[in-house]
Amino acid sequence: MIIEVEGLSKSFGGVTAVNDVSLSLKKREIRGLIGPNGAGKTTFFKLLAGNLSPDRGQVLFEGEDITGLKPYKIYRKGIHKTFQHLNLYPNLTAFESVQLALFSQHNRRSDLLSWAGRMFESEVVEVLRSVGLEDKSEVLSSALSHGERRRLDLGIALAGSPKLLLLDEAASGLAPEEAREIMDLVTRLARERDLTIFFVEHDMSVVFGMAERICVLHLGTLIAEGSPDEIRMNEEVKKIYLGE
Amino acid sequence: METIFLILVGGLTKASIYYLVAAGLTLVFGVGKVINFAHGSFYVLAMYVTFSITTKLFGGSANSFWFALVLTPISLGIIGWIVERFLLRWVYGKEHLIQLLLTFGLVYIFSDVYRLFWGVMPKIVPHTEFLGGSISIMDVIVPQFNLAVIACSLLVFIALSSLISNTRFGRLSRAVAADGEMCDILGINTFSVYSGIFALGSVLAGIGGALATQLGVVHLGMDAHITILAFILVIVGGVGSVKGAAAAAVIVGLVESFGALFLSEIVLVLIYLVMVIVLLVRPFGLFGRPVF
Amino acid sequence: MLRGFGTSGVSTGKALIALGVFLPFLPLFIHGYWLHLVMEILVLSLFAVSLNLVMGYGGMISFGHAGFYGVGLYITAGFLKNSTLAFPAVLLLASAGGAFCGLIVGFLSVRLRAFYFAILTLAFGQLIWAIIFKWYSVTGGEDGMIGIPIPPFLSKEISLYFFILIVSAACIGLIYWIVNTPFGRVLSSIRENSERTESIGVSVDRHRLIAFVISTFFSALAGGLYCLLSRSAFPDLVEWGKSGEVLLSCVLGGMYSFVGPILGSMMMIFLQSVVTSFFTERWPLILGGIFVFVSLAVPRGVLGTVQEKLGGSRGLVKGSELRDDH
Numbered sequence: 001m002i003i004e005v006e007g008l009s010k011s012f013g014g015v016t017a018v019n020d021v022s023l024s025l026k027k028r029e030i031r032g033l034i035g036p037n038g039a040g041k042t043t044f045f046k047l048l049a050g051n052l053s054p055d056r057g058q059v060l061f062e063g064e065d066i067t068g069l070k071p072y073k074i075y076r077k078g079i080h081k082t083f084q085h086l087n088l089y090p091n092l093t094a095f096e097s098v099q100l101a102l103f104s105q106h107n108r109r110s111d112l113l114s115w116a117g118r119m120f121e122s123e124v125v126e127v128l129r130s131v132g133l134e135d136k137s138e139v140l141s142s143a144l145s146h147g148e149r150r151r152l153d154l155g156i157a158l159a160g161s162p163k164l165l166l167l168d169e170a171a172s173g174l175a176p177e178e179a180r181e182i183m184d185l186v187t188r189l190a191r192e193r194d195l196t197i198f199f200v201e202h203d204m205s206v207v208f209g210m211a212e213r214i215c216v217l218h219l220g221t222l223i224a225e226g227s228p229d230e231i232r233m234n235e236e237v238k239k240i241y242l243g244e
Numbered sequence: 245m246e247t248i249f250l251i252l253v254g255g256l257t258k259a260s261i262y263y264l265v266a267a268g269l270t271l272v273f274g275v276g277k278v279i280n281f282a283h284g285s286f287y288v289l290a291m292y293v294t295f296s297i298t299t300k301l302f303g304g305s306a307n308s309f310w311f312a313l314v315l316t317p318i319s320l321g322i323i324g325w326i327v328e329r330f331l332l333r334w335v336y337g338k339e340h341l342i343q344l345l346l347t348f349g350l351v352y353i354f355s356d357v358y359r360l361f362w363g364v365m366p367k368i369v370p371h372t373e374f375l376g377g378s379i380s381i382m383d384v385i386v387p388q389f390n391l392a393v394i395a396c397s398l399l400v401f402i403a404l405s406s407l408i409s410n411t412r413f414g415r416l417s418r419a420v421a422a423d424g425e426m427c428d429i430l431g432i433n434t435f436s437v438y439s440g441i442f443a444l445g446s447v448l449a450g451i452g453g454a455l456a457t458q459l460g461v462v463h464l465g466m467d468a469h470i471t472i473l474a475f476i477l478v479i480v481g482g483v484g485s486v487k488g489a490a491a492a493a494v495i496v497g498l499v500e501s502f503g504a505l506f507l508s509e510i511v512l513v514l515i516y517l518v519m520v521i522v523l524l525v526r527p528f529g530l531f532g533r534p535v536f
Numbered sequence: 537m538l539r540g541f542g543t544s545g546v547s548t549g550k551a552l553i554a555l556g557v558f559l560p561f562l563p564l565f566i567h568g569y570w571l572h573l574v575m576e577i578l579v580l581s582l583f584a585v586s587l588n589l590v591m592g593y594g595g596m597i598s599f600g601h602a603g604f605y606g607v608g609l610y611i612t613a614g615f616l617k618n619s620t621l622a623f624p625a626v627l628l629l630a631s632a633g634g635a636f637c638g639l640i641v642g643f644l645s646v647r648l649r650a651f652y653f654a655i656l657t658l659a660f661g662q663l664i665w666a667i668i669f670k671w672y673s674v675t676g677g678e679d680g681m682i683g684i685p686i687p688p689f690l691s692k693e694i695s696l697y698f699f700i701l702i703v704s705a706a707c708i709g710l711i712y713w714i715v716n717t718p719f720g721r722v723l724s725s726i727r728e729n730s731e732r733t734e735s736i737g738v739s740v741d742r743h744r745l746i747a748f749v750i751s752t753f754f755s756a757l758a759g760g761l762y763c764l765l766s767r768s769a770f771p772d773l774v775e776w777g778k779s780g781e782v783l784l785s786c787v788l789g790g791m792y793s794f795v796g797p798i799l800g801s802m803m804m805i806f807l808q809s810v811v812t813s814f815f816t817e818r819w820p821l822i823l824g825g826i827f828v829f830v831s832l833a834v835p836r837g838v839l840g841t842v843q844e845k846l847g848g849s850r851g852l853v854k855g856s857e858l859r860d861d862h
Contacts, residue, residue, distance in 0.1 A: 109743065
């Protein structure tokens with residue numbers, strides 16, 4: 001198990017966003033997380049990535065307790081997350097955005113001596129190539145198309161060999177083919193590297209096409225977990241998605 | 245024991261004045277979401293205006309103060325309304341930096357206005373005869389006016405609380421404070437709410453300034469201190485909370501008074517320490533909710 | 537990297553080199569009052585550039601930087617007057633003193649959101665002023681310190697000029713280097729999007745603190761240099777008024793570019809000398825007016841506005857604005 005979640009809960013005021021969720025992922029697994037809107041998927045990911053701290057529960061990563069750690073520490077452990085609502089740097093080029101992540105990855109954050117310039121150029125180009133953006137490297141993030149921005153988002157998260165990738169609707173806002181392209185890309189990269197993927201996605205064809213196992217969240221509670229076929233057959237899941 | 249009681253009264257008197265200044269500022273923040281560095285300058289302006297009203301308009305007669313107590317807040321309200329309408333309105337919703345720059349500039353302008361119209365010498369406002377003496381409470385001699393100040397601000401506190409909860413304007417203000425955009429969409433004239441709140445804040449600063457003239461001398465350089473203090477009170481009390489402003493004012497007023505007795509030189513440090521501690525423990529202030 | 541604001545590393549470098557080549561020859565053309573003015577510009581430029589490390593690059597608006605400047609000024613004044621310590625050591629001590637204060641203030645402030653940070657720095661700046669004002673025995677309080685002796689090797693105007701030129705140019709150059717290191721890039725990214733930067737493994741608070749301390753080091757150094765020019769130290773140089781002046785210098789020139797604060801400093805000193813010559817008393821009024829004008833009409837400063845007109849919207853997308861989510 002690369003990551004084990006035990007009884008994770010989070011409430012805001014009177015609203016329970018995540019309710020006693022327990023699950024675990026094997027190394028190199030590709031796991032999907034689905035659920036209707038408001039099910040708590042993004043909140044759950046934020047709990048894992050440190051953006052929020054849980055009220056109760058525990059998260060173990062490679063055996064180490066990472067519950068409630070700050071986001072920057074969790075990143076340094078090897079858990080990288082993308083953002084549901086693209087969270088890029090409008091005034092940085094694709095190159096600079098990825099380079100930034102590499103500065104952090106290579107522990108050069110407080111490097112006050114070297115000229116930044118094109119440091120780590122070959123690595124940056126490699127990352128951009130892997131997400132199909134190598135000829136957009138000098139383009140400002142704000143000038144990229146939505147699909148290209150999604151790729152950049154992915155690229156930033158991929159920079160620096162993460163162990164676990166949390167993808168929060170990485171294909172959101174994309175046309176179906178583009179969405180499948182990106183997710184195929186993700187799958188391929190996962191196979192090539194030693195990467196575990198946990199992803200949230202609304203497009204069911206993508207989820208069922210990609211995931212090895214699927215977790216279903218409803219109103220903060222994990223109501224089902226299993227292979228794509230098992231989930232497809234699950235009565236409760238059908239109910240919450242299709243209504244009574 | 246006597247001394248403690250006197251210091252308590254002194255501290256509460258200070259707290260009363262501080263409350264008046266802080267309440268106005270916190271309302272403007274909470275409703276208008278505007279950062280007004282110049283609020284302290286309004287307070288100081290009120291003191292100078294009181295001086296002029298009592299000495300020029302009433303020839304320095306002993307009880308002219310009470311007229312000033314009415315006229316000064318009104319004039320401050322008008323000045324506040326003008327500032328809001330013609331300057332502040334341009335920067336609503338803009339980056340905080342722009343608001344800070346604008347109001348910081350106003351501080352400079354006001355600081356020179358004092359010099360221009362009133363010169364560099366400190367001013368003394370004629371002491372009131374009515375309520376100007378002392379009263380004996382439990383064998384302690386207490387200045388009547390201090391009690392009047394405390395009473396006055398208690399009245400204001402009650403009036404303000406009922407204004408906010410019971411009047412239409414109060415309800416509108418609360419609505420705008422909660423979600424200004426929504427109010428716009430619902431057809432509420434948010435701009436007039438902003439103007440009203442800003443004028444109200446200026447009036448409160450006016451009352452505070454007027455009352456303060458009886459407690460000390462009016463001199464240049466007061467604006468920096470009171471501005472920072474007002475901000476500290478708003479932060480400690482929680483942005484937008486009138487209750488919080490009152491609580492913070494009492495804390496700071498008492499800390500200042502008791503601190504002056506034992507640790508006079510580092511009183512300022514103590515107050516800043518209070519602010520830092522509150523911010524570290526409750527980042528939104530004692531009674532605040534996330535506004536900024 | 538501050539994108540699209542008139543500087544792209546190359547043109548800033550050229551501007552700085554041009555200045556660096558031109559300035560040493562200045563004493564051939566001007567002396568006395570005018571040379572003194574240029575020296576003031578150099579010192580203010582260093583002060584403004586150091587502040588801009590925190591403001592334009594770090595995205596934190598500090599209203600109390602005059603406090604650190606003042607610490608540098610007073611420590612320098614004190615040592616020059618009362619000890620025989622070599623001047624470079626004095627300057628270093630003064631800068632370290634400023635940085636130490638910056639460490640304390642920064643530690644308490646940088647974790648807070650933009651608005652609270654602004655108020656806190658204002659408050660701490662005033663606190664430093666209050667301490668200087670009240671500590672009569674050490675600082676001379678309201679009377680200040682006068683008649684500060686200049687180290688002998690700087691007694692000639694021309695040597696003073698070159699000393700200040702070399703030191704301020706070197707420091708500005710250092711800061712220019714810093715903003716182009718990985719540290720500097722990460723700092724800018726914090727300004728652009730602190731949430732994202734935190735999520736790629738940067739401890740935002742710690743990073744901001746380091747930037748703040750570096751900034752206060754150089755601000756205090758500027759204060760120390762100023763002591764050479766003024767040969768005195770007065771509390772009003774530590775007050776919020778001075779904080780506002782240096783802040784305006786950054787904004788006026790354009791705080792999203794490296795050279796903006798330098799340009800702003802030139803304008804500031806020039807304006808100040810013109811006003812005090814003609815309307816001696818009314819500088820605060822005019823300064824306030826400039827604040828109001830800039831905030832309403834040209835919030836991006838001279839260079840920022842020029843860039844806007846020339847470059848279109850490139851680089852002026854939402855990320856460049858101060859974000860409240862800090």
